[in-house]
Amino acid sequence: MEDTINKQLELNSLIEFSQLINTKLELEFILGNILLSIMGKMMITKGALLIKTDSKNASSNEFTVKTVKGLSQDLHGTTVKVNLPKEPIFEIEQIDACDFLDRIKVRFFFKIYFVDKLIGILCLGEKLTRQSLSKNEILFIETMLNLSSPTIENSIRFEEIKKLNLNLSSQIQHLRTLFELSKEFNTNFQDRNKILRLLKYSLLGNFGIKDYIIFSKFRSDRFYILEAGKEFALDDDYIAHLEQIKEPEILDEAQNNPFKQFMKDSGYRLLLPITTGSSVDTIVCLGEKLNKSEYTITDIQFLESLINLSIISLDNTVLFNEYIDKQKIENELRIARDIQRALLPDVLPEIKGYSVSGCNIPAMQVGGDYFDIIKLSDTKFCFVIADVSGKGTPASLLMANIQSAVHSFLKFYNDDFCFEESTQKINELIFANTNSEKFITFFWGILDIQNNTFKYINAGHNYPYLIKKDEIISLDKGGLILGVLDSGPDYISETIRIDENDVLVMYTDGASEARNKLKEEYGEDKIKEVVTKNRKLDSAGIQKKLLDDIEKFTEGETQYDDITLILLKKKS
Numbered sequence: 001m002e003d004t005i006n007k008q009l010e011l012n013s014l015i016e017f018s019q020l021i022n023t024k025l026e027l028e029f030i031l032g033n034i035l036l037s038i039m040g041k042m043m044i045t046k047g048a049l050l051i052k053t054d055s056k057n058a059s060s061n062e063f064t065v066k067t068v069k070g071l072s073q074d075l076h077g078t079t080v081k082v083n084l085p086k087e088p089i090f091e092i093e094q095i096d097a098c099d100f101l102d103r104i105k106v107r108f109f110f111k112i113y114f115v116d117k118l119i120g121i122l123c124l125g126e127k128l129t130r131q132s133l134s135k136n137e138i139l140f141i142e143t144m145l146n147l148s149s150p151t152i153e154n155s156i157r158f159e160e161i162k163k164l165n166l167n168l169s170s171q172i173q174h175l176r177t178l179f180e181l182s183k184e185f186n187t188n189f190q191d192r193n194k195i196l197r198l199l200k201y202s203l204l205g206n207f208g209i210k211d212y213i214i215f216s217k218f219r220s221d222r223f224y225i226l227e228a229g230k231e232f233a234l235d236d237d238y239i240a241h242l243e244q245i246k247e248p249e250i251l252d253e254a255q256n257n258p259f260k261q262f263m264k265d266s267g268y269r270l271l272l273p274i275t276t277g278s279s280v281d282t283i284v285c286l287g288e289k290l291n292k293s294e295y296t297i298t299d300i301q302f303l304e305s306l307i308n309l310s311i312i313s314l315d316n317t318v319l320f321n322e323y324i325d326k327q328k329i330e331n332e333l334r335i336a337r338d339i340q341r342a343l344l345p346d347v348l349p350e351i352k353g354y355s356v357s358g359c360n361i362p363a364m365q366v367g368g369d370y371f372d373i374i375k376l377s378d379t380k381f382c383f384v385i386a387d388v389s390g391k392g393t394p395a396s397l398l399m400a401n402i403q404s405a406v407h408s409f410l411k412f413y414n415d416d417f418c419f420e421e422s423t424q425k426i427n428e429l430i431f432a433n434t435n436s437e438k439f440i441t442f443f444w445g446i447l448d449i450q451n452n453t454f455k456y457i458n459a460g461h462n463y464p465y466l467i468k469k470d471e472i473i474s475l476d477k478g479g480l481i482l483g484v485l486d487s488g489p490d491y492i493s494e495t496i497r498i499d500e501n502d503v504l505v506m507y508t509d510g511a512s513e514a515r516n517k518l519k520e521e522y523g524e525d526k527i528k529e530v531v532t533k534n535r536k537l538d539s540a541g542i543q544k545k546l547l548d549d550i551e552k553f554t555e556g557e558t559q560y561d562d563i564t565l566i567l568l569k570k571k572s
Helices: 002-021 027-042 099-104 135-187 192-207 236-244 258-265 297-319 324-343 392-410 419-432 524-533 539-554
Strands: 047-052 062-069 079-081 089-091 108-114 117-124 212-216 224-228 268-276 279-287 354-361 368-375 380-388 440-448 453-459 465-467 472-474 494-497 503-507 563-570
Touching: 027 047, 027 062, 027 117, 027 135, 062 117, 108 135, 117 135, 135 297, 135 324, 192 297, 212 297, 236 258, 258 268, 268 297, 279 297, 324 368, 324 392, 354 368, 354 539, 368 392, 368 563, 380 392, 380 503, 380 563, 392 419, 392 440, 419 440, 419 453, 465 524, 503 524, 503 539, 524 539, 539 563
Parallel strands: none
Antiparallel strands: 047 062, 047 117, 062 079, 089 108, 108 117, 212 224, 212 279, 268 279, 354 563, 368 380, 380 440, 440 453, 453 494, 465 472, 465 503, 503 563
16 A cells, blocks of 8 residues: 555656656756756765767767756766766666766766667766665656656757757858958958958957957968067967968867967967968967857858958058059959849748749859849739949949849838839939949839739840740830939839739840850840740749750850849749
8 A cells, every 4th residue: 555655656746747847948957857856756965967969979978967966066068978888777887987977976877868869867876875776766767767858858959949040140140240341341451450450340349359360471481470469479480380270270278289389378269270272371360259258160160251351351452552453353353242142132032823033143254233032012022133234343332222222212112102203213323323334224023913913114124024825025114224314204114914824034134145155145035935945844943944055055155244034933
């Protein structure tokens, strides 16, 4: 009778415990309650819970200390390697000795499995009675661990997701920062002091780094100090050791290299080589962060990009007087590509009842192609494609103007939105901010998926085509090219209907004017022919067929204009 009552009490205890740990997803809360419950039940004064560091690697014997009771809190977060026996339950005599086990002096060990995957180890000290665990006690612990393992696994996955989300947010912020800095660096590329101030503030603002040294081989066959955050002197013998640095290295322990030890003793914690081509021409030494946290892989990737931007700008500054024409071209191309890539959409919106695709294939020379697909509401979407005259930075900056103008006007889109007036305002804006030699061919339209209509204005752009079963309609209504006249004839819109299996193809002249080795152009007729032939495919399939055909036609010949496409198909 007493045994039955005890078992019932244990069962009730396990049920209550299961309900408790399933209320939260915090791993430390769950592990702490597991440890306290078992230690209290067994009258054990110390214990620890270790979680497998790499749960995806079945052969790994590395574990991280997540929770300790009755032991030094310094152990928390320690990574240890433990060679485990095959048995799921074992005592200290069955395991190879290691520093960690010598420190914690525990006796009993229980492997924790989720399904058949090892996820952790429960370590328990001696019972107050100095006795071994009874069969009932072992069964109780096993039952508790079995009940807990799904929750532990879920909590591990939850923490991984939190870390991934945090890392993703950090990367997005880093990308935004880099884009903004790239514009600033390139705006001030003739002013060395401004560049260095931007670098200094970026290091301080993003990481709290005050101490840095830039070693460079620029215009030299050996490294020298190009710039430093503070006055710094380094022996030439030490500088020779820079040649050995090929990978990023954190200086967190005693070094067997005299240069690295000197840098560590001087307060520097990260050696970061920057590769140009196949060689390392720049090495950056960075001090500790103000918050004392370690440098992560994400940090290093961001720092590499940031310092690359800085070094390029500093190089341009040094070379400016001697190679002004060459540097201007290279700098323009780089800025233009950054702007061009940043302004083009990464992900296209999903449109109910339609398939849509778009692409921009850069040529050797940077042009000013721009396309966008902007969701205005659940039923309306704006399509934009444009081509800026000229190449390089002027073209890409003008492309940035048109992108900014389009998005600014569409912010106020509603049922009273005047398509024609907005086009005229954009034209006036472009005219006011460009000279007479710069202009933009421009096409935009609004798709209404509720009524299956497409209202458009064509401002001097290559005619898009609506490919229907029995005819091809040119979308040619509109007006003058943007930026030519301040005020000209009014822009005219036209509304067309899109029926099932109709395909709307929009493109820039980089597609129609793609040339082969004989300097023959691909032509608009070929575009219509390929789209018509493949109109049964979805938009992505049609786009691939068209690009494949252009590539086949050009036979690998270098192209000097971007190829930009947007394809929209009404599903059947």
